[in-house]
Amino acid sequence: MISPLSLAPRLSVWIVLKWAIALLIAVITIFPIWWMVNVVFSLPGEPVSINPRLWPTSLSAGLDKIEMIFTQTGYLRAYGISLAYALLTILGVLFIGSLAAFEFALFDFPAKRLIFGIVMLSLMVPTAVTIIPTYLLTSELGWLNSMQGLVVPGLASAFGLFMLVQFMRAIPPDMIEAARLDGAGHFQIYWHVALPLCRNALITLAILTFMQTWGNYMWPLIITTSPEMYTVGQVVGLFNAPLSHQTVDVVMTANLLAAVPPLLFFLIFQRKIVEGIAMSGTKG
Amino acid sequence: MAFLEIKSLCKSFEAYPVLQDIDLSIEKGEFVVFVGPSGCGKSTLLRMITGLETPTSGTIAIEDTVINDVDPAKRGTAMVFQSYALYPHMTVFENISFGLRMAHQPKALIRERVEKAAAILRLEKLLDRKPGQLSGGQKQRVAIGRAIVREPRVFLFDEPLSNLDAELRVQMRAELLELHERLGTTMIYVTHDQVEAMTLADKMVVMMGGKVQQYGRPLDLYDDPDNKFVAGFVGSPKMNFLSARVVTAGPEGLRVDLAAGGAASVPLAAMLAPGARVDLGLRPEQLSVVAAGQSLPADAVTVTGRVALIEDLGAESYLHLHLADDSRIGVRTVRHAAHLGDEVRVAAPASAVLVFDDAGTRLRGRA
DSSP states (O other), rough: OOOOHHHHHHOOOOHHHHHHHHHHHHHHHHHHHHHHHHHHHHOTTTSSSSSSSSSSSOHHHHHHHHHHHHHHHHHHHHHHHHHHHHEEEEEEEEHHHHHHHHHHHHHOOOOOHHHHHHHGGGGGHHHHHHHHHHHHHHHHTTTTHHHHHHHHOOOOOHHHHHHHHHTTSSOHHHHHHHHHHTTTOOOHIIIIIIHTTTHHHHHHHHHHHHHHHTTHHHHHEEEEEEHHOOOHHHHHHHSSSSTOOOOOOHHHHHHHHHHHHHHHHHHHHHHHHHHOOOOOOOOO | OOEEEEEEEEETTTTEEEEEEEEEOOOEEEEEEEEEETTTSSHHHHHHTTTTTTOOOOEEEEEEOOOOSOGGGGSSSEOOTTOOOOOSSSSSHHHHHHHHHHHOOHHHHHHHHHHHHHHTOOGGGGGSGGGGGOOOOHHHHHHHHHHHHHOSSSEEEEEETTTTTTHHHHHHHHHOOOOOOHHEEEEEESSOOOOHHHHHSSEEEEEEETEEEEEEEEEHHHEEESSSSHHHHHHSOOOOOEEEEEEEEETTTTEEEESSEEEEOOOOOOOTTOOOOOEEEEEEGGGGGEEETOOOOOOOEEEEEEEEEEEEEEEOOEEEEEETSSOEEEEOTTTTTTOOTEEEEEEEEEGGGGEEEETTTEEBBBB
C-alpha cells in the first residue's frame, strides 16, 4: 500500500527556497502600493506618527481626500487627458502596427528586408536622442499643447511592429490563400483573418502601450506647457514638487489615484493574455 | 474543346523550371487525380488552375474561356487545402459562409446554402462549433463545405486526406466519391498516394519532374504504362524490374540474358542492338513459385532467388527474393509457399512481360 506521505509533494530545500524568493519579491513589489493605500485611508498624521500602523484605519478619511483632490484640483481633467492620450495612442499603435506587420509578415515587396531592418534599428536609438528633433517637428506643425502633439509622435512603434510581425508569421499561408480564394480582398483578409488571429498579441501590445503612455512623463512635460493639457503624470509631479504645500497623505492620494488605472487595465486583460488562441484551424 | 483545357503550360521559379509543357484536357464531370512523388509539380499545377500561381507561359481555359488573368475568386474554382486552412476564430457556420459573406450575398441565401452543404456533409449539429472542437475528419468536411457553398465549376483538392489516419482516409475516400456522384461537378485531386489515385480517379495523371508522364484510366496505366516510371509508380506492391542484355532482337521476338542469371524470350518486335541494356517489367501477381518437378511452358520467363523476407497478409503473402545480381523482386503467393532462406524458382508467362529500353521508354510491338 502506498503511504499517504509518499503522495504529498516532497518538501525539498529547493521548493522552500523557491517559495521564499517568490514571497520576498511579492512583498517588495506590493508593499509600496499597500503603503499608499495605508496612508490614504488613515486619519491625517497617523501613518507618520511615532507609532505607525500597517493597516488602514479610516475609510471616510480616504474618501474625503479623494473627493477633495477630484473637486479642488485639476486632477479630473488630467485624468481625462491621460486616458484620451493613452487610448488614442493604443488605437493608433495597434492599427498602424498591425497593418505594417501584415505586409511585412505575409507578403513580399521590394526592399522588404532593408526597410524592416531600418525600423528595427530605430529600436536601438534611445528616446533622449530623438526627443529634440521630434519636439522641433511637432512645434513646427503647431501641435504644442494639443492632443495630436501628444499622440501622433508615439504612433509608430517599432517594438509593436516587431512583436506583431513575429506573431503574424505564425499564420499559415494556406489560410491567407483560402481567404483569397473565398473572394476576400487585401484589406478584408487583414480585417477578417489576420487581425482576429493575433488578438492576443494585440491585447499584449495594448497593455504595454497603456503602461508606457500612462507612465510617460518626459514627452507630455515638454509638449504641454499649459495646465489645461497636463496629464496625470504631470499633475502628480506638481503634488510631489519640493515647494508643494500639500501634506504627505494628500500627495499619496494623488499617487494612488494615478496608479489605479494601469492596475485595473492589467488585471482585466491579464487573463486574456493567458487564454491563448491556438491555431486550431489547421492540422488536426 | 474539352471542359478544362491546359495548353503548353510552363512554370519556373527564378529560372528553375517546375512545370514543363503541360498539355491536358479534362472533361466535364470527370474525377481527375494528379499523382506523383513529392516535388513533381502536381500541387503547383493545381495552384495555377485556381489562380494562386501565375503561369510563366501557356494557357488554362475553362469552358473555352482563358482564365490566366481572371481573379482567383472569380474563376469558378474552389479549393480544399491539405491543412484544411479553416479560420480558427470562426464557427463552422462562419467558416463555410465566409466566401458568400465576402461576396455580400443576402443572408437568407447564405443560410440556405450553408444548411444544404451541412446536410450533404452531415455537419448540421456542428455549425456552432469552432474548428478547435472538431476532429480531423470533421475539419476536412468543413473545408469541403466551404468549397461546396460556392457552387464551383471545378473542385480542387490538394492532398486533402494526408492528415487523416488510415481508417478515416478510406472512409473519406468513399465519401468523396459519393459526393462526386451526387454533385456531378468536375473534381481535380492531388495526391502522392497512388492507391488513393487508383481508387478515386476516372482519369489519372502521373507526373514526374515537372512533366506529365502519362494520363488515362487507372487500369490502362496499370496494364499499359508508357515508361518505366509509370510502371513502377502505379500499383502496390511495385512492379519488378529485371535487368537484362539483348542477345537477339527482331520482328520475330526478343531474346535476352538476365543479369540475375538465365535467359528469356519475349514476344516483342523491337529493333535493338545486341548487347543493349533493357529492363523486363513483371508485376508481383504475374509471378508464381515453381514447385520441384513442375513442368513449365517453353516460353516462361524464370528466375531463381533466395527468400529474404516474407510478408504474410492473411489472404496472400509476399515473398521478397534476393537475386544473384543483388536486386530484389516481390512475388505474390499463397501462405506457406516458401520459407525464409529457401532458394526458390519463380516463373511468369512471357506474354506478361513489359520491356523498357535503357532510357526507361516502354517498347511496344507484338512479335
